[in-house]
Amino acid sequence: STQSTWGAREMAWMCDEFSMLTGHHDxxxxxxxxxxxxSLGGIKGRAESTGFGVFVTTRELCNDLEILKQYDIKPxxxxxxVIVQGFGNVGSWATRFLHDHGAVLIGVVERDGSIYNENGxxxxxxxxxxxxxxxxxxxxxSTSFPSSDEVMYKDCDILIPVSYTH
Numbered sequence: 001s002t003q004s005t006w007g008a009r010e011m012a013w014m015c016d017e018f019s020m021l022t023g024h025h026d027x028x029x030x031x032x033x034x035x036x037x038x039s040l041g042g043i044k045g046r047a048e049s050t051g052f053g054v055f056v057t058t059r060e061l062c063n064d065l066e067i068l069k070q071y072d073i074k075p076x077x078x079x080x081x082v083i084v085q086g087f088g089n090v091g092s093w094a095t096r097f098l099h100d101h102g103a104v105l106i107g108v109v110e111r112d113g114s115i116y117n118e119n120g121x122x123x124x125x126x127x128x129x130x131x132x133x134x135x136x137x138x139x140x141x142s143t144s145f146p147s148s149d150e151v152m153y154k155d156c157d158i159l160i161p162v163s164y165t166h
């Protein structure tokens with residue numbers, strides 16, 4: 001895969017470049033970039049914060065009895081089947097939080113293809129696999145597809161369209 005990921009290191013470089021342009025004494029220079037490492041003024045919990053927001057929104061929606069009643073859906077996350085489009089920072093964290101609260105990740109859609117397992121995909125193991133292999137394809141225990149359409153339109157309870165990794 002030719003995917004590249006911008007992480008804390010790259011954001012530190014951007015912040016450093018901006019500081020050189022504006023002058024290192026400018027107190028606002030450090031605020032030019034988010035996602036910096038903690039040692040350079042980053043914020044603890046920043047990496048997972050957006051994924052946590054997706055989780056909280058999904059959890060609250062799955063507990064809104066008035067909405068659920070309209071669609072004859074049982075409340076709670078336990079056993080809800082999840083497909084996520086995009087397993088970058090937001091998608092990987094959101095699925096970990098959902099998994100921790102009983103939801104079952106069954107499909108992941110990415111730029112280079114998609115994977116599916118109706119019995120569930122462990123998002124922690126998938127994240128480690130993706131970091132090592134730079135792809136989600138051929139994740140053990142899942143079926144890989146060369147396109148996103150194969151999984152994107154499978155039956156699920158929760159579809160989370162976040163974004164593809166770059």
